[in-house]
Amino acid sequence: xxxxxxxxxxxxxxxxxxxxxxxxxxxxxxxxxxxxxxxxxxxxxxxxxxxxxxxxxxxxxxxxxxxxxxxxxxxxxxxxxxxxxxxxxxxxxxxxxxxxxxxxxxxxxxxxxxxxxxxxxxxxxxxxxxxxxxxxxxxxxxxxxxxxxxxxxxxxxxxxxxxxxxxxxxxxxxxxxxxxxxxxxxxxxxxxxxxxxxxxxxxxxxxxxxxxxxxxxxxxxxxxxxxxxxxxxxxxxxxxxxxxxxxxxxxxxxxxxxxxxxxxxxxxxxxxxxxxxxxx
Amino acid sequence: xxxxxxxxxxxxxxxxxxxxxxxxxxxxxxxxxxxxxxxxxxxxxxxxxxxxxxxxxxxxxxxxxxxxxxxxxxxxxxxxxxxxxxxxxxxxxxxxxxxxxxxxxxxxxxxxxxxxxxxxxxxxxxxxxxxxxxxxxxxxxxxxxxxxxxxxxxxxxxxxxxxxxxxxxxxxxxxxxxxxxxxxxxxxxxxxxxxxxxxxxxxxxxxxxxxxxxxxxxxxxxxxxxxxxxxxxxxxxxxxxxxxxxxxxxxxxxxxxxxxxxxxxxxxxxxxxxxxxxxxxxxxxxxxxxxxxxxxxxxxxxxxxxxxxxxxxxxxxxxxxxxxxxxxxxxxxxxxxxxxxxxxxxxxxxxxxxxxxxxxxxxxxxxxxxxxxxxxxxxxxxxxxxxxxxxxxxxxxxxxxxxxxxxxxxxxxxxxxxxxxxxxxxxxxxxxxxxxxxxxxxxxxxxxxxxxxxxxxxxxxxxxxxxxxxxxxxxxxxxxxxxxxxxxxxxxxxxxxxxxxxxxxxxxxxxxxxxxxxxxxxxxxxxxxxxx
Numbered sequence: 001x002x003x004x005x006x007x008x009x010x011x012x013x014x015x016x017x018x019x020x021x022x023x024x025x026x027x028x029x030x031x032x033x034x035x036x037x038x039x040x041x042x043x044x045x046x047x048x049x050x051x052x053x054x055x056x057x058x059x060x061x062x063x064x065x066x067x068x069x070x071x072x073x074x075x076x077x078x079x080x081x082x083x084x085x086x087x088x089x090x091x092x093x094x095x096x097x098x099x100x101x102x103x104x105x106x107x108x109x110x111x112x113x114x115x116x117x118x119x120x121x122x123x124x125x126x127x128x129x130x131x132x133x134x135x136x137x138x139x140x141x142x143x144x145x146x147x148x149x150x151x152x153x154x155x156x157x158x159x160x161x162x163x164x165x166x167x168x169x170x171x172x173x174x175x176x177x178x179x180x181x182x183x184x185x186x187x188x189x190x191x192x193x194x195x196x197x198x199x200x201x202x203x204x205x206x207x208x209x210x211x212x213x214x215x216x217x218x219x220x221x222x223x224x225x226x227x228x229x230x231x232x233x234x235x236x237x238x239x240x241x242x243x244x245x246x247x248x249x250x251x252x253x254x255x256x257x258x259x260x261x262x263x264x265x266x267x268x269x270x271x272x273x274x275x276x277x278x279x280x
Numbered sequence: 281x282x283x284x285x286x287x288x289x290x291x292x293x294x295x296x297x298x299x300x301x302x303x304x305x306x307x308x309x310x311x312x313x314x315x316x317x318x319x320x321x322x323x324x325x326x327x328x329x330x331x332x333x334x335x336x337x338x339x340x341x342x343x344x345x346x347x348x349x350x351x352x353x354x355x356x357x358x359x360x361x362x363x364x365x366x367x368x369x370x371x372x373x374x375x376x377x378x379x380x381x382x383x384x385x386x387x388x389x390x391x392x393x394x395x396x397x398x399x400x401x402x403x404x405x406x407x408x409x410x411x412x413x414x415x416x417x418x419x420x421x422x423x424x425x426x427x428x429x430x431x432x433x434x435x436x437x438x439x440x441x442x443x444x445x446x447x448x449x450x451x452x453x454x455x456x457x458x459x460x461x462x463x464x465x466x467x468x469x470x471x472x473x474x475x476x477x478x479x480x481x482x483x484x485x486x487x488x489x490x491x492x493x494x495x496x497x498x499x500x501x502x503x504x505x506x507x508x509x510x511x512x513x514x515x516x517x518x519x520x521x522x523x524x525x526x527x528x529x530x531x532x533x534x535x536x537x538x539x540x541x542x543x544x545x546x547x548x549x550x551x552x553x554x555x556x557x558x559x560x561x562x563x564x565x566x567x568x569x570x571x572x573x574x575x576x577x578x579x580x581x582x583x584x585x586x587x588x589x590x591x592x593x594x595x596x597x598x599x600x601x602x603x604x605x606x607x608x609x610x611x612x613x614x615x616x617x618x619x620x621x622x623x624x625x626x627x628x629x630x631x632x633x634x635x636x637x638x639x640x641x642x643x644x645x646x647x648x649x650x651x652x653x654x655x656x657x658x659x660x661x662x663x664x665x666x667x668x669x670x671x672x673x674x675x676x677x678x679x680x681x682x683x684x685x686x687x688x689x690x691x692x693x694x695x696x697x698x699x700x701x702x703x704x705x706x707x708x709x710x711x712x713x714x715x716x717x718x719x720x721x722x723x724x725x726x727x728x729x730x731x732x733x734x735x736x737x738x739x740x741x742x743x744x745x746x747x748x749x750x751x752x753x754x755x756x757x758x759x760x761x762x763x764x765x766x767x768x769x770x771x772x773x774x775x776x777x778x779x780x781x782x783x784x785x786x787x788x789x790x791x792x793x794x795x796x797x798x799x800x801x802x803x804x805x806x807x808x809x810x811x812x
Contacts, residue, residue: 039717039720058740058741061741061744061745079740082731082734082735082740083727083731086723086727086731089723090719090720090723093719094719097719101627101718197316197620197718198717198718198719198722199616199619199620199623199718199719199721199722200316200320200616200620201719202616202718202719202722202723202726203612203613203615203616203722203726206612206722206723206726206727206730207609207612207613210608210726210730210731210734211331211608211609211612213734213737213738214605214608214730214733214734214737215331215334215335215605215606217737217738217777218335218339218602218605219335219338219339220338220339220340220341220598220680221338221339221340224338225338
């Protein structure tokens with residue numbers, strides 16, 4: 001008799017944990033998809049490799065002939081972020097849009113009808129993945145800068161100490177660059193969720209990143225130029241790398257990263273809303 | 281027998297020819313019936329115009345809150361020129377010649393600590409001896425003392441030996457090396473009709489022809505005499521995102537000339553000194569210019585330049601290619617559409633139907649390239665034709681000075697920009713066919729075209745490295761937008777941000793065409809070998 005009341009309860013028991021661990025299941029499912037997609041490994045590898053390679057090349061090309069050469073060694077050794085972010089954007093765009101191009105999204109949403117959970121799981125995984133890859137890329141770049149730059153005039157005699165994470169501004173630049181890459185991933189994920197097609201999404205993201213500074217470069221009005229630099233996701237976001245001449249920056253380092261975070265948040269919000277409202 | 285074999289051959293070729301036009305028609309139908317692609321092209325044209333307008337609207341030039349009244353002399357070829365120097369002259373009627381011996385060229389530069397010559401401190405305080413490579417002094421025959429009038433001159437320069445220069449843009453080399461009292465330079469200009477011939481000599485007896493200038497419509501009475509001038513000194517002290525900061529200032533050059541002889545009709549016998557372009561409104565005012573004559577020896581001092589005016593120099597002028605700044609936004613849209621034109625077929629499986637209908641895959645790719653190239657060219661041409669006059673009008677209304685260009689250059693700017701977008705679309709198509717994945721293909725093409733330009737404009741790399749980058753990558757094609765040529769006789773920081781590219785326009789465009797052709801060739805090869 002005691003068994004009988006348990007009988008009808010049995011089917012509800014699996015249901016209750018499902019609601020509670022929805023995010024954990026979603027994370028597991030999304031991680032499996034991300035891990036097994038053919039391009040992910042190579043793209044994450046490319047994030048690290050491109051960043052370190054371009055940073056090393058920039059460090060090798062930089063020269064500081066005398067004191068007051070106006071160079072920022074931290075910024076020079078993190079130049080590779082400009083290219084590395086492209087691979088980050090691709091990972092994030094493909095994480096969403098490849099589901100649309102293969103039709104997988106219908107299976108995903110049938111299995112997990114709570115669509116925002118799917119997006120949140122993808123966002124969380126991409127953030128974690130990019131924080132890890134970004135940390136590797138940034139540390140590799142700074143190490144390359146530390147080894148290469150003193151040979152090119154960035155010496156104590158010219159007023160530059162060797163790059164070290166124990167130095168407050170350098171640590172801020174390094175940590176900020178890692179966060180920057182993670183925010184670029186979120187911005188790209190939001191854009192890809194909103195427009196669904198991978199080509200359009202990547203075009204949109206790269207346009208957003210590169211066009212602002214190009215347009216700002218041809219505007220001669222200094223006020224308007226400054227405003228454009230303050231709202232541009234890449235220009236404002238990468239001010240986090242500056243360690244010298246902080247007063248002349250169009251926007252302070254952390255505020256600049258905040259601007260990028262706002263762009264990423266807006267993209268995720270737009271993507272999330274469209275994902276909820278639209279048919280898959 | 282021969283007639284029976286010939287007939288099917290002819291029929292076959294006709295069928296093939298019909299086949300290709302059918303293929304073009306099929307690809308055109310595919311393009312125009314996909315709403316997203318047509319929208320993408322329209323967006324490309326629209327953003328090209330709008331961003332050009334936005335950047336024009338955001339560029340104001342004013343002088344103390346009032347609109348500026350620029351006076352830019354225009355040379356005989358229609359180009360903006362700098363024409364500021366100290367001129368010791370007398371009239372020369374009809375044919376004749378002027379000869380002089382130059383024994384010294386010295387100069388003054390601003391001090392290295394960025395010491396600009398300030399008005400209150402007297403003209404020469406804060407300067408130290410030194411010469412700019414293009415400081416110059418010598419003899420000149422000039423139409424009149426009006427700025428921008430035709431001239432031919434023989435001169436000794438600070439770092440480029442003896443030169444013959446005429447009509448601002450022309451430059452020919454003579455004897456190399458510096459001038460000293462021990463090794464003077466003899467200079468001679470001979471005028472015969474519209475032709476002025478320049479000679480130099482180390483000893484005054486053995487003369488060498490340096491160059492022949494044709495100055496069309498030269499008046500019968502011209503001004504002949506001695507001159508000295510020296511361009512502004514500038515050095516880049518720091519570079520970074522969005523611009524370089526530099527220091528510099530006006531410089532002075534002093535030439536010492538003797539044994540001056542003028543042959544030909546001389547209506548007035550006295551020498552007179554004029555500071556050409558020495559008014560307060562001039563871009564590079566003559567500071568402390570003048571001349572001194574003692575015992576047949578002239579000491580002439582001047583500042584300024586006799587050369588084409590180029591962007592990034594002293595003047596606040598803007599180049600016409602600013603009006604097409606939006607072409608980058610258009611380019612990104614065009615690259616997305618060009619890639620999807622083939623990758624969408626792979627994604628939807630339509631490519632199998634396409635190849636089943638026309639098994640010659642190379643021809644399918646060729647038809648696609650022709651369709652996407654033509655459509656892009658047409659859309660971009662419309663955008664450029666609208667953007668250039670519209671934005672240049674807004675720029676002028678905002679008080680900006682636009683460097684004058686010849687109509688031919690304007691046509692090159694407009695049609696060339698459209699051609700760059702068209703070839704970029706073909707490149708995107710080829711990369712799309714190679715990689716078959718939209719996101720990867722779009723990224724590769726955008727990184728190849730927009731990123732190097734971005735790196736150059738924002739001075740992320742040292743100057744030498746980014747000049748090489750802009751020679752090799754597809755972005756080199758943007759040199760087709762350069763409206764003011766690079767002149768070797770003007771020392772100027774050539775930066776992409778000021779509209780100056782390391783390659784000449786058509787060579788840069790050829791670099792992009794080579795990339796597109798190579799990518800398309802590889803795509804045809806791979807598409808033939810691979811399963812669809």
